[in-house]
Amino acid sequence: xxxxxxxxxxxxxxxxTVNKPAEQVxxxxxxGSGSVSVKPDLVHLKFLVKTSDWNVSxxxxxxxxxxxxxxxxxxxxxxxxxxxxxxxxRISQDNSKDYPGMYxxxxxxxxxxxxxxxxxxxxxxxxxxxxxxxxxxSFEFGISDKSTAIRQARTLAVQNAQDAASLLAGASxxxxxxxxxxxxxxxxxxxxxxxxxxxxxSFDAATKFEPGSMEVSSNVTMTFNxxx
Numbered sequence: 001x002x003x004x005x006x007x008x009x010x011x012x013x014x015x016x017t018v019n020k021p022a023e024q025v026x027x028x029x030x031x032g033s034g035s036v037s038v039k040p041d042l043v044h045l046k047f048l049v050k051t052s053d054w055n056v057s058x059x060x061x062x063x064x065x066x067x068x069x070x071x072x073x074x075x076x077x078x079x080x081x082x083x084x085x086x087x088x089x090r091i092s093q094d095n096s097k098d099y100p101g102m103y104x105x106x107x108x109x110x111x112x113x114x115x116x117x118x119x120x121x122x123x124x125x126x127x128x129x130x131x132x133x134x135x136x137x138s139f140e141f142g143i144s145d146k147s148t149a150i151r152q153a154r155t156l157a158v159q160n161a162q163d164a165a166s167l168l169a170g171a172s173x174x175x176x177x178x179x180x181x182x183x184x185x186x187x188x189x190x191x192x193x194x195x196x197x198x199x200x201x202s203f204d205a206a207t208k209f210e211p212g213s214m215e216v217s218s219n220v221t222m223t224f225n226x227x228x
Contacts (some may be wrong), residue, residue, distance in 0.1 A: 026226040027180055030164040034156025035217035038149045040141035043113040043209070046087060047126050047133040048106065056091065056103040063105040066132025073125040074111055083112040108137065114144070120207035141211050153218035154184065161222040169226055177225030184220045 049067045053059035071084055088108040094101025113119050126133040143149060162176070169176045 026174070027223050028165055028169055028174075028176070028226055029221065029223045030161050030168065031219065031221050032157045032159070032161025032164060033217065033219045034153045034158075034160055035215050036149050036152045036156070037213045037215055038143050040211040040214050041114070041116060041144055042142035043116055043119045043211075044138070044140045044142055045111045045113065045119070045122065045136060046138040047109045047111065048135050048137050049109060049132050050104065050106055050134045052102045052104045054102050056093075059103040059105045060091065063107050067107045067109065069130075069132040070109060070126050073128070073131055074122055077121045077125055078115065078118050079111060079113060079122060083114065085110050109133075116141075116209065116211055119209050123207045141214060143214055143216075146216070149216040150218065153216050154220070157184070157218040157220045158182075158222070161220050165222065165224050169224075174226045174228060177227045180223040180225060182220060182222050184218060 047070060049063055049070060051059050051062040051066060053062060074084060075081060086107065087110040088106070090106040091103060092106075093103050111122060113122055123136065125131065127135065165176045
């Protein structure tokens with residue numbers, strides 16, 4: 001009888017343990033955003049040097065000379081050699097007619113300008129008559145210390161999400177607990193003040209650029225535990 005009673009007690013205890021409902025985990029998921037305004041201190045330019053000739057060697061030679069003129073002019077106004085690079089180079093022949101057409105050489109020269117004050121001069125000397133650049137294919141402002149701006153934006157985004165979670169949880173009679181998950185992405189955008197389709201250009205007056213400001217933003221999605 002004693003053994004039977006112990007066995008029944010063990011079975012009852014096991015049944016209670018197995019059938020006990022699991023404690024419900026409550027969470028809240030919110031989004032937060034943060035942004036900082038930064039003044040650009042860099043300019044990225046891409047010049048096009050384009051030459052054509054019936055003879056491919058002549059087209060290449062002309063392009064080499066014009067490209068050398070452009071690079072020399074850019075260096076003369078204060079751009080370092082390591083900030084000038086060839087981003088693309090192509091040679092093509094016009095085959096749109098019934099006979100072989102002219103050869104065209106395209107040389108794209110990328111320039112990183114670390115002093116915005118000379119950006120206008122760089123453009124002026126590059127597209128000046130008898131120098132060599134046919135135009136500008138891209139123009140973009142940038143910032144040298146992007147990591148600091150991203151860090152500030154992320155901090156603001158997390159704080160914004162925490163405030164939202166605390167407000168919603170408090171309104172429902174709960175408190176915000178530990179963080180379960182964080183997902184983040186950031187973006188940066190700057191005003192593009194000048195753009196060209198690569199056509200030939202000339203300037204009668206000194207070119208001026210206004211950098212404005214660049215917005216660096218972070219957006220986070222955070223999940224928190226809820227407690228009473």
